[in-house]
Amino acid sequence: MHSLAHSLARCALANGARIVVNSPVSEVIIVDGEAKGVRVSGDSLLDDKTIWADRGVILNTHVKQIPDLISRDHVNTTFVQRIEDLSLKGGSLFVTNLIVKELPVYKDAPEEFSPDDYPVGMSLHCDTDNVMELMRTIHSFRMHPEHPDEYAGIWYIVHDQHDPTRGRAKKAGAEGHVITVNLQVPAPEYHRDGPDAVNKVKDEIVDNIKTVLRQYAPNMTDDKYIATPTNTPYDSEFRNMAFVGGNWEGARSSQDEWWSNKPLPEMARYRTPIAGLYHCHQTAYPGGLCLIAVPYNLMHILIEDYPEMKKSTPDWWYPSPWHITDEEGGTK
Numbered sequence: 001m002h003s004l005a006h007s008l009a010r011c012a013l014a015n016g017a018r019i020v021v022n023s024p025v026s027e028v029i030i031v032d033g034e035a036k037g038v039r040v041s042g043d044s045l046l047d048d049k050t051i052w053a054d055r056g057v058i059l060n061t062h063v064k065q066i067p068d069l070i071s072r073d074h075v076n077t078t079f080v081q082r083i084e085d086l087s088l089k090g091g092s093l094f095v096t097n098l099i100v101k102e103l104p105v106y107k108d109a110p111e112e113f114s115p116d117d118y119p120v121g122m123s124l125h126c127d128t129d130n131v132m133e134l135m136r137t138i139h140s141f142r143m144h145p146e147h148p149d150e151y152a153g154i155w156y157i158v159h160d161q162h163d164p165t166r167g168r169a170k171k172a173g174a175e176g177h178v179i180t181v182n183l184q185v186p187a188p189e190y191h192r193d194g195p196d197a198v199n200k201v202k203d204e205i206v207d208n209i210k211t212v213l214r215q216y217a218p219n220m221t222d223d224k225y226i227a228t229p230t231n232t233p234y235d236s237e238f239r240n241m242a243f244v245g246g247n248w249e250g251a252r253s254s255q256d257e258w259w260s261n262k263p264l265p266e267m268a269r270y271r272t273p274i275a276g277l278y279h280c281h282q283t284a285y286p287g288g289l290c291l292i293a294v295p296y297n298l299m300h301i302l303i304e305d306y307p308e309m310k311k312s313t314p315d316w317w318y319p320s321p322w323h324i325t326d327e328e329g330g331t332k
């Protein structure tokens with residue numbers, strides 16, 4: 001994700017964009033019902049703390065942050081309430097990176113894990129009963145799993161197996177591998193014991209993950225671990241303002257909040273109730289893991305709303321053959 005962001009930044013700079021950091025947008029400027037620009041925080045180095053848009057204003061923020069950026073004079077309370085009602089349940093991941101001296105050898109299938117052809121990803125402790133129990137713990141009891149038996153569906157990704165340059169230990173010339181482990185926990189906002197509850201038991205959760213791993217791969221004794229840097233959903237929220245819930249999918253991935261219902265049916269084509277204000281984030285359609293589709297789809301909408309944009313699209317850009325224009329009934 002980092003390489004992608006950097007390529008985009010370099011491309012933007014090469015095309016004359018100016019990128020201003022540490023300047024959070026505090027308000028969308030709306031004139032006569034139309035978005036005209038944004039005001040940024042007082043700490044910004046921008047002289048007049050304002051950016052005017054010559055066409056649309058595009059917000060790359062979590063959908064739940066939109067009401068805070070728009071004066072309530074311009075949106076109705078139903079719209080705000082509908083955004084507040086969106087659920088964050090489902091994708092808040094506790095991530096720990098196991099930097100290990102050797103890879104796990106799973107006792108039930110050692111031949112599947114030969115060093116020359118070691119699988120990149122796998123999931124442990126993942127039968128339906130385990131997963132259902134974990135979902136009940138997280139979503140009904142609003143708790144993180146406490147006992148190793150409850151640690152269902154833990155995903156392991158062996159990064160340097162996929163791409164040797166991703167293995168930090170290897171890159172530094174050291175022995176070892178990096179295994180990223182993801183475990184679902186409640187969104188910090190919903191945790192029974194408060195938003196920092198998972199952070200308070202970080203070490204305990206890492207120990208439990210190691211215990212589960214050792215049940216399947218007995219070679220993973222404590223001496224095999226070099227370090228275990230960990231990132232909780234709460235940490236993600238502090239690192240990245242738009243990761244509300246620390247949710248890798250942005251919001252709940254159930255039918256009523258997914259696909260063309262994402263984030264709300266009336267915003268599925270990136271337009272908001274404010275003319276000239278667009279939403280382009282992983283909480284927009286189609287969402288997490290289809291990221292390039294979000295700005296690509298938005299381009300079609302912008303070209304419909306600002307036909308002059310068509311003249312400045314580069315040669316390599318082409319419209320999707322599947323896009324249904326407004327004229328063809330797309331918005332309907």
Ligand SMILES: Cc1cc2nc3c(=O)[nH]c(=O)nc-3n(C[C@H](O)[C@H](O)[C@H](O)COP(=O)(O)OP(=O)(O)OC[C@H]3O[C@@H](n4cnc5c(N)ncnc54)[C@H](O)[C@@H]3O)c2cc1C
Binds near residue numbers: 093243
């Ligand atoms: C644990 C985890 C694992 C993941 N794994 C994968 C994976 O393997 N593959 C994959 O494809 N995706 C993965 N994702 C998802 C992926 O990281 C996100 O979908 C992606 O980063 C979303 O990009 P975005 O540009 O929509 O939003 P963001 O990355 O959230 O960017 C929004 C930006 O806007 C800024 N911002 C917010 N509010 C304001 C404001 N008011 N003013 C100015 N700036 C503001 C934020 O600081 C941020 O820089 C993972 C996510 C997590 C949390």
